[in-house]
Amino acid sequence: MGYASDMGGLIVTLLVIWLILAVLGLVLKGLFWLTVIGAILFVGTAVMGFVRRRT
Template sequence: MTVIILLVVIWAIVAVIGFAFKGLLWLAVVGIVLFVGTLAFGITRRVINRNQGP
């Protein structure tokens, strides 16, 4: 779970950098897509693990 949180933070930083510099708008788009994808993956994985139980 630590890796997922780390990736979400990195993608958020990349998106902010992309919005800060007008020439790097594509970087913001990539950052947002990766942020949402990683977040969805982490949530899905957590739900699957919770449903499997001990």
């Protein structure tokens, strides 16, 4: 158990949170901004996780 496994768990947790926010934004009318923020954070976290995993 090292830094890499801790970082992987954190990234997966953040991806789940951002996905939930995006879905809530789609389901609840008037919260379109939540969908946008959730999608941006999801993509950003996924890219960050991919880049850190490759190095």
